[in-house]
Amino acid sequence: MADLGIVPVQPTLGPDGDARPGEAVPVTATTAVPVAATTVQRAAEAAATAERRRIARELHDSVSQALFVLHRRAEVVERALDAGDETTLRAAAAGLREVSQQAIDELRAVLGDLRSAEAPAQGFGAALSALARWVRDTHELPVLVEVGADADAAVAGLGPEAARHLQRLVGEALHNTVKHARASGVLVHAAVEHGGPGRCLVVGVSDDGCGFPEPARPDPAETAAGRGHGQQTMRERARLCGGHLAVDSAAGEGTRVVVRIPLPGEGR
Ligand SMILES: Nc1ncnc2c1ncn2[C@@H]1O[C@H](COP(=O)(O)OP(=O)(O)OP(=O)(O)O)[C@@H](O)[C@H]1O
Ligand SMILES: [Mg+2]
Incomplete structure (x- = not known):
């Protein structure tokens, strides 16, 4: 043959x-x-x-989040209209314009990334600080960012694709806090841990909100209704970085989302 x-x-x-x-x-x-x-x-x-x-991950973590913010702003406009409160109405309308421009910019950035993924313009710590500022300004939720220089270097070492996945993952965890947690604050933390079989990058988002009883596995009913993609998306992103995602939450005890990624180095 x-x-x-x-x-x-x-x-x-x-x-x-x-x-x-x-x-x-x-x-x-x-x-x-x-x-x-x-x-x-x-x-x-x-x-x-x-x-x-x-494409589903990118749309979920960008456009659908931006639309959620627009939805919230539109509710403020409606309430101001009902109350005949012109001052609030003007401020809300200006906010609507600003947020819709951000949504347009975000969509353009996603389309650019889908066509050809370029390295993120800034380091991990700087990107998370910018994200935290945006959440603080847009949702009035205090976000503390602690990213060590070693974590910054570790993310850079994983490459631009992983850096983008991790930024998006943190973005969705923060978005979930805004949407579901009724928290008074969030901590975003990234560090390199030593021990066990070797070095490990740990990135966590912890809030002090209402928590939820079951660590969310995608609920088929929610997914069918077009909701509940966030957990799945975060898990996929963690896996694509060579890591693993854990969600720790209990009713009334806040939520902690942690991704662990083994790093090459001594002991491995
Ligand atoms: N930080 C949080 N605090 C409280 N509940 C949360 C938090 N994060 C997630 N949840 C709960 O877990 C569920 C699943 O989260 P997930 O991100 O998968 O879906 P979603 O945010 O409802 O919808 P989508 O992300 O698809 O827009 C949420 O509906 C919410 O009930
Ligand atoms: Mg979500």
Whole structure:
């Protein structure tokens, strides 16, 4: 049987549906057409699934959050109209214009990233401080950011793609705090921990809000209704950085979202 020398990589879908490279299979004359066709089809399906997930993550963590802010501002406008309060109405209308411009800018940035991902313009600590400022200004929620120089360097070492995932992950955790927690404050923390099998980057977002009884696994009913994608998105981002996400919460005891990413270095 003639070996055609083509060694396609059989793609497989991991448990999360992401594309995973599998075993290379030599293609022979008798198997060439069906195997190659199946392989190409599977590769295309895996690539399409991974791409759909990427677009879903980006839309969830940008546009849907921006629309949530617009929705809240529109409610303020309505209340001011009902109350005949022209001063509040003017301020709310100006806020609406400002936030909608931010949403437009955000959408442009996402579209740019989807076309060609460039390295984030600033370091991790600076990006989180800017995010915290935005949350403070927009939602009047105090956010404290503690990012050590070692964590900043560790994120830079993981590369631009991971840096973007981590920024988005923190963004969704903060957004959840704004939306659900009724918290009086949030701490965003990033550090490199030593111990166990080696070094580990730890990024956490902790609020002192109402918490929730069950660490949220996506609820099928919520997902069907178009809600509850945040937990899944954060888990995917943590995994794509080579790490793991844990959500620690209990009713009345706040929420702590923590991602741990093993780092290369001594002891590994
Ligand atoms: N910080 C928090 N404090 C209190 N409850 C939270 C917090 N974060 C998440 N939750 C609860 O977990 C649920 C799932 O969160 P998730 O981010 O997956 O979905 P969502 O925010 O409701 O919708 P989506 O993120 O898709 O817009 C929330 O609906 C909320 O009940
Ligand atoms: Mg959410």
